[in-house]
Amino acid sequence: MAMSQAALKAEQAIGHGDNATTVQDVTNPDITPNAAGEGTMKALAWMGKNKVEVIEVSKPKIMEPRDVILKITGSTVCGSDLHLLHGSVVELQKGDILGHEFCGIVDEVGSEVTKLRKGQRVVASFQIACGNCYYCDKKLSSQCEKTNANTIENAMYGGRTAGMFGYSHFTGGFAGGQSEYTRVPYGDVNLLALPDSVPDEKGLYLSDVLCTSWHAVVDTGVKKGDVVAIWGAGPIGQMAAEFSLINGASRVIMIDQNWRLDFVKDRYPNVDTLDFSSLGKGESVTSKLKEMCNNRGPDVSIECAAGEYAKGWAHYFEMMLGLETDTSELINEMITSTRNFGSCGITGVYVGFTNHFNIGSLMERGIRLIGNGQAPVHLYWESLLKMVEEGKIDPLKMVTHRVRLEDLDKVYYKFDEKADGMQKVFVETQFSAPACKGSPQLKRF
Ligand SMILES: NC(=O)c1ccc[n+]([C@@H]2O[C@H](COP(=O)([O-])OP(=O)(O)OC[C@H]3O[C@@H](n4cnc5c(N)ncnc54)[C@H](O)[C@@H]3O)[C@@H](O)[C@H]2O)c1
Numbered sequence: 131m132a133m134s135q136a137a138l139k140a141e142q143a144i145g146h147g148d149n150a151t152t153v154q155d156v157t158n159p160d161i162t163p164n165a166a167g168e169g170t171m172k173a174l175a176w177m178g179k180n181k182v183e184v185i186e187v188s189k190p191k192i193m194e195p196r197d198v199i200l201k202i203t204g205s206t207v208c209g210s211d212l213h214l215l216h217g218s219v220v221e222l223q224k225g226d227i228l229g230h231e232f233c234g235i236v237d238e239v240g241s242e243v244t245k246l247r248k249g250q251r252v253v254a255s256f257q258i259a260c261g262n263c264y265y266c267d268k269k270l271s272s273q274c275e276k277t278n279a280n281t282i283e284n285a286m287y288g289g290r291t292a293g294m295f296g297y298s299h300f301t302g303g304f305a306g307g308q309s310e311y312t313r314v315p316y317g318d319v320n321l322l323a324l325p326d327s328v329p330d331e332k333g334l335y336l337s338d339v340l341c342t343s344w345h346a347v348v349d350t351g352v353k354k355g356d357v358v359a360i361w362g363a364g365p366i367g368q369m370a371a372e373f374s375l376i377n378g379a380s381r382v383i384m385i386d387q388n389w390r391l392d393f394v395k396d397r398y399p400n401v402d403t404l405d406f407s408s409l410g411k412g413e414s415v416t417s418k419l420k421e422m423c424n425n426r427g428p429d430v431s432i433e434c435a436a437g438e439y440a441k442g443w444a445h446y447f448e449m450m451l452g453l454e455t456d457t458s459e460l461i462n463e464m465i466t467s468t469r470n471f472g473s474c475g476i477t478g479v480y481v482g483f484t485n486h487f488n489i490g491s492l493m494e495r496g497i498r499l500i501g502n503g504q505a506p507v508h509l510y511w512e513s514l515l516k517m518v519e520e521g522k523i524d525p526l527k528m529v530t531h532r533v534r535l536e537d538l539d540k541v542y543y544k545f546d547e548k549a550d551g552m553q554k555v556f557v558e559t560q561f562s563a564p565a566c567k568g569s570p571q572l573k574r575f
């Protein structure tokens with residue numbers, strides 16, 4: 131936390147780069163100069179470590195000619211939002227409006243928006259892309275060079291990611307969509323029209339989960355016949371399991387420790403599970419996976435948990451003392467579990483540096499360790515929308531709750547505790563249509 135605020139202060143002192151073509155640090159219309167429109171709205175804001183609050187704030191307004199103002203009809207909470215809640219992602223500011231997965235109705239368009247009109251139903255990508263830089267030309271939208279001018283990220287990573295909605299000043303500082311209205315820069319690039327046949331409750335997840343899970347599978351290189359092991363049985367891990375099978379995997383094993391494994395067993399009967407909290411004496415995830423996979427281990431391993439979740443005391447204290455930002459335990463477990471010359475992909479969020487990395491096993495056994503990156507949504511969202519339309523993918527499979535924006539602070543805490551069987555939620559606003567067929571009933575908190 132101290133580091134998070136120190137990074138923010140350093141950024142303010144050094145100043146941003148000059149690469150961005152859209153205004154930065156627009157996380158709250160009442161804090162950002164010249165960002166407030168007429169009237170007010172409800173929004174979920176970060177108020178400090180482990181504290182979020184539903185606040186009343188000015189509506190956003192068009193600031194640039196390619197902006198769209200979206201009236202939000204659906205959003206959700208992501209495992210990535212927990213990294214913000216916990217303060218492990220740096221450079222948050224009190225009052226920042228969160229939420230990077232949302233859909234809605236076009237309410238207003240800037241003078242240079244050509245492809246969208248008022249009243250259209252659309253989903254937003256979690257990243258903000260300009261549409262015509264080096265990476266955007268290749269549809270690698272998560273790495274757009276023109277929407278994030280953060281200097282600390284550039285120095286720390288040797289390059290920047292794209293700007294992201296509701297994801298701290300580290301990624302540009304943009305207000306998110308856990309709100310009633312959101313400003314979308316480069317609206318006709320970052321919004322995808324939804325056909326009538328795809329309700330919000332299904333289209334919403336093209337923002338992130340579907341594209342991220344698909345990317346994790348194809349980028350790590352799952353091939354026909356592969357045995358795939360997935361760490362983390364949250365929504366990302368579950369969809370990655372489904373997409374591994376669609377891409378030809380012969381077997382999928384999911385590793386986690388809580389009721390989510392029962393959820394997986396129930397909804398994905400052809401996926402095997404491994405509960406690391408119930409291992410016997412002398413057993414480890416690696417020894418168990420070897421046992422399950424011909425004593426060699428899986429062909430492909432995918433990390434869908436995150437670097438902030440330490441398993442043992444050593445990394446817990448090292449992180450607490452600021453000696454590292456992320457644990458290497460999961461990555462080491464993946465490396466030692468995977469068969470020689472197999473592949474490991476990292477999709478769970480890692481922020482900075484880690485200790486005790488098992489580079490020896492990686493080198494000697496020829497393990498291909500792949501950072502999957504923030505997933506490039508624009509590369510996949512059209513083809514995945516088609517699969518949703520055709521009924522080949524049912525995003526509602528991972529959705530456990532329908533909740534109200536007004537209750538979202540309480541929902542964050544429940545989601546964090548994995549309480550109430552809560553996994554993926556659909557957050558409705560006063561503008562949402564009635565629940566579609568197959569959606570959970572509204573639950574108030
Ligand atoms: N790269 C991207 O573009 C991208 C996009 C979205 C989400 N993510 C990240 O993917 C990760 C998963 O997202 P989610 O929404 O499913 O999160 P989630 O928090 O709902 O699920 C994470 C799961 O990991 C499990 N876990 C924790 N430690 C573990 C361990 N040592 N071994 C096995 N499992 C463990 C937890 O019990 C939990 O069920 C998060 O880190 C999220 O930030 C990345």
Ligand SMILES: [Zn+2]
Binds near residue numbers: 231338
């Ligand atoms: Zn997300």
Ligand SMILES: [Zn+2]
Binds near residue numbers: 259265273
């Ligand atoms: Zn770009």
